[in-house]
Amino acid sequence: MTATPSPSPTAKRVLLAAPRGYCAGVDRAVIAVEKALEQYGSPIYVRHEIVHNKYVVQTLERKGAIFVEETAEVPEGSIVMFSAHGVAPTVHAEAAERGLATIDATCPLVTKVHKEAVRFAQDDYDILLIGHEGHEEVIGTSGEAPDHITLVDGPEDVENVEVRDDSKVVWLSQTTLSVDETMETVDRLKEKFPKLISPPSDDICYATQNRQIAVKQMGGQADLVIVVGSKNSSNSVRLVEVALGAGARDAHLVDFAEEIDEAWLEGVSTVGVTSGASVPDVLVEGVLEWLSTRGFEDVELVKAAEESITFSLPKELRRDLRAEAAALGSAE
Numbered sequence: 001m002t003a004t005p006s007p008s009p010t011a012k013r014v015l016l017a018a019p020r021g022y023c024a025g026v027d028r029a030v031i032a033v034e035k036a037l038e039q040y041g042s043p044i045y046v047r048h049e050i051v052h053n054k055y056v057v058q059t060l061e062r063k064g065a066i067f068v069e070e071t072a073e074v075p076e077g078s079i080v081m082f083s084a085h086g087v088a089p090t091v092h093a094e095a096a097e098r099g100l101a102t103i104d105a106t107c108p109l110v111t112k113v114h115k116e117a118v119r120f121a122q123d124d125y126d127i128l129l130i131g132h133e134g135h136e137e138v139i140g141t142s143g144e145a146p147d148h149i150t151l152v153d154g155p156e157d158v159e160n161v162e163v164r165d166d167s168k169v170v171w172l173s174q175t176t177l178s179v180d181e182t183m184e185t186v187d188r189l190k191e192k193f194p195k196l197i198s199p200p201s202d203d204i205c206y207a208t209q210n211r212q213i214a215v216k217q218m219g220g221q222a223d224l225v226i227v228v229g230s231k232n233s234s235n236s237v238r239l240v241e242v243a244l245g246a247g248a249r250d251a252h253l254v255d256f257a258e259e260i261d262e263a264w265l266e267g268v269s270t271v272g273v274t275s276g277a278s279v280p281d282v283l284v285e286g287v288l289e290w291l292s293t294r295g296f297e298d299v300e301l302v303k304a305a306e307e308s309i310t311f312s313l314p315k316e317l318r319r320d321l322r323a324e325a326a327a328l329g330s331a332e
Contacts, residue, residue, distance in 0.1 A: 011298065012271075012298065013270050014299045015302050016274075017217075017273065019214065020214065020274045020275045021280065021281045023277040024311050025109060025110070025311060026051045027311075029051055031313065032081065032103060033065050037065065039317065043066045045068055046068070047068055047071060047081070047083060048083045052230050052233035054255050055255065056278065074095075079101045082102065082104050083105060083136065086106040086140035087143070088140050088143020090143055101322070102316065103314050103316040103317065106140075108311050109205045113175065114144050116203075117172060118144050118145060125169065126148060126164055126169045127170055128149075128163075128169060129152065129172050130172070130174065130177065131173060132174065133153050137234075141172070154185060159192075166194075170196070171196060174203075175204055176238065176277070180242070211274060214305075216246045217302050218272040219245070219247050219272065221272070223250065225240070225251040225252075225274070226274075227254070228255070229255070229279050233277075235278075236275070236277075239253075240253050243272065250268075254287070257290035265294060273287055
């Protein structure tokens with residue numbers, strides 16, 4: 001029997017992570033904007049980027065969505081959608097004061113964390129929220145119980161944390177963090193607060209974890225990892241960090257294929273490719289085509305998990321929101 005010759009060590013190949021790209025929460029949010037435009041016509045206002053991806057936002061803008069930073073920018077009597085990252089209760093109140101009809105596209109997994117925060121606050125716990133300061137999801141979750149929540153921005157922040165009663169402390173987390181860094185933070189918190197309670201279920205979302213596991217599996221084999229995603233996408237940025245931590249020699253975040261620097265390919269035989277949870281696959285296809293024209297035609301799938309989760313669309317899309325907005329406006 002003749003042995004199959006092993007591939008040349010200089011052979012160029014691509015390791016393509018699976019799963020990658022859209023998670024169920026992002027898919028739901030993007031479709032919600034499209035359905036709202038189809039059902040109610042333009043404009044549909046969206047408070048903050050519906051998901052953190054430049055291409056998705058630009059595409060929806062061309063279809064008639066208008067993205068604003070604050071509720072006050074939305075004309076009275078209009079429809080406003082809240083992004084997948086969630087908002088604080090004060091934002092819902094602001095919308096009601098302005099007579100706005102609202103569509104809440106908050107990811108159900110983020111909503112779960114909000115509900116946990118409310119429940120633990122009602123039981124008078126100090127809540128240690130692990131997350132990145134200024135991130136929209138953190139702002140929304142903190143707003144559910146501002147008097148009970150303390151932000152812990154990574155392991156190095158633990159020494160600054162103080163609580164009222166170390167026997168009534170619980171940790172929650174932003175859903176898009178690095179699993180490893182989050183658990184390092186939790187371990188340090190437990191050293192400081194031995195009675196620290198964990199949430200009933202893991203807060204970091206299944207999609208974030210699966211994408212990180214796939215990158216870990218290919219990172220050690222890759223000379224270069226290209227993560228497709230926007231710089232304001234927390235889960236995409238984490239994938240770059242995870243790739244480097246898994247042994248990749250180099251890793252970069254790009255929105256589009258044309259942002260890849262050919263100098264990154266110098267001395268590279270294996271390129272890992274993945275994308276954040278808010279990235280449509282058309283952008284990954286663009287990267288694969290770009291690599292193919294430079295000799296990286298052999299694509300090998302690195303599969304970490306199967307994903308079959310779907311979420312139903314926001315219930316508000318089953319009502320006549322234009323009529324509601326008009327009624328709210330006339331009631332002012």
